[in-house]
Amino acid sequence: MGLSDGGGEMKAVILAAGEGTRLRPLTISRPKVMLRVGDKPILQYAIDALREVGIRDVVIVVGYQKERIQTYFEDGSDFGVSITYEEQRRQLGTGHALLTARDHLDDDFVVVPGDNILDGRMINQLLENRSDITVLVTEHAQPRKYGVVELDGDRVSKIVEKPPRRISNLISTGIYHFTHKFLDLLDREVGAGRFELTHAVQTAIEEGVEVKGTLTDGLWLDVVFPWDLLDLNARVLPDAISRKAGTIEDGVTITGPVSIGDGTVIRSGTYIKGPVAIGEGCEVGPSVVIYPTTSIGDNVTISPFTEIRNSVIMDNVAIGGQSYVSHSILDEGSTIGSHFITAAEPKLLLMENELVQIDKIGTIVGENCEISSRVVVDAGRTIGAYCHIEASNRISRDIPDSSRVI
Known part of the structure; x- marks a missing residue:
């Protein structure tokens, strides 16, 4: 399952540059992705999920308190993957973060958020239904805090970043499959000051690109406020070794x-x-x-x-x-x-x-x-x-x- 459409090894980009200001004081000296849930940091769940599906070539985009990530994971060999790091010096948005990894991407690839709990089943569901652009979608009780998705069958008809009113209970998990040509569109969007991946995906929809939406039933959990850690901890501990x-x-x-x-x-x-x-x-x-x-x-x-x-x-x-x-x-x-x-x-x-x-x-x-x-x-x-x-x-x-x- 870890093969790209070109037949080579699929690569993954993990976005892990954010600070997590809403989680203060827990993120005073660590990035959000290094908060421990269960028996490991949040970021490790993404790495483990990618390894489970055979994706071992990983680029991690770091930023705030990057040393905490690099010291813990090093080159990834202890975690069964090979890790390369790129730095997003200013945290402008997820699209801008992805572009920092562009030099490492020469085929289709997967993008994964480093600050969510997820599992390998989700990555498999994404790849089994991949198109030029595929968005992994899940239901959420508070969708307005995320990129909200409208589906027409298995196609995304609209994606809106943090809309002011409720338009759907479906959100983007931040997990995507892209072909390499998407990076040209993304470069254009970021150059125009639209820094989020959702902005570029919406532009692709408006330009007639087929964007698939795959609804997942896999494990996807987000940490927004400090108290969320207790809920997540309770959810993942029963499955810990x-x-x-x-x-x-x-x-x-x-x-x-x-x-x-x-x-x-x-x-x-x-x-x-x-x-x-x-x-x-x-x-x-x-x-x-x-x-x-x-x-x-x-x-x-x-x-x-x-x-x-x-x-x-x-x-x-x-x-x-x-x-x-x-x-x-x-x-x-x-x-x-x-x-x-x-x-x-x-x-x-x-x-x-x-x-x-x-x-x-x-x-x-x-x-x-x-x-x-x-x-x-x-x-x-x-x-x-x-x-x-x-x-x-x-x-x-x-x-x-x-x-x-x-």
Whole structure:
């Protein structure tokens, strides 16, 4: 399936230059594509999906915090692909990003967003129905945030980027198949100041080019706001590989699918109910309770008598004893004192001038925070990166980056 129409190996371009400003403070020092969901960064899902269908020649367009991507994936050999990097110095749009990879493209190719969760079945569906231009389409409850697609049979009759009103519940997944000649049209569009791929595809439709739309039932998940990470984590963890390495002491109870990394120690009296993923070099317990859909990064310390539910704990986090963390995200390098409590409850949040109902949310703590003992955080509050919270505080409002609460 990894063959182009010309008979050579199909290439793929992954667009991974974006910053992810709506995900602050989690994207202060990393691009959106390097946020961890389940047991790996978001970008790795795209790479794994391409490899599954036999596409191993990959160009990644990087930009914001590019070093985080290049250091992690290097030349791709550890992930079963060959990676070349191109930099989009200004993040003008997806069409502009694709053009930066033009010198590597001499036949038809696939374009994949690096900031979505997807699977190989989607890429197969795209290639099985390919035309000069093919758009992979899915249904979405909030289509106005995306490129909205109108279909006439299997042909795209119209594609509109983030329309002001609802015109369809079908959206572009950002996954495309193009022939090489599309790049000339794209170059013309970008030169005219129309920087999105959807703009160029709509122009192709108006010029009479056949644009196919393939409706997918594969896994496609997007992260728009920080709280989305919890939902995505819960969706992908049940499919993560169950692996128990490290040291598990006597008296530990583990049920359901649980992955434990090398060098991790699970102390006696600890109870873990999967799906749960725990990284490498962690120390958990004794007498810690971890409930389902929790993802824990590398080099994390969780002290005794702490309970964690449905949360994402990034790398190098330390959580003090007798704490309660529920429906929360703790970013990398943060140190949390004992008796830390995150309230978790349903909330109606204002996001980009829209009220969004969240079933249950706790707290977001940005990277490299220092939180002293006996701090309680109200549901739905965010503590920005590099904050210092002194002991016995109750956090009832959002705290900006680099703040000190005394």
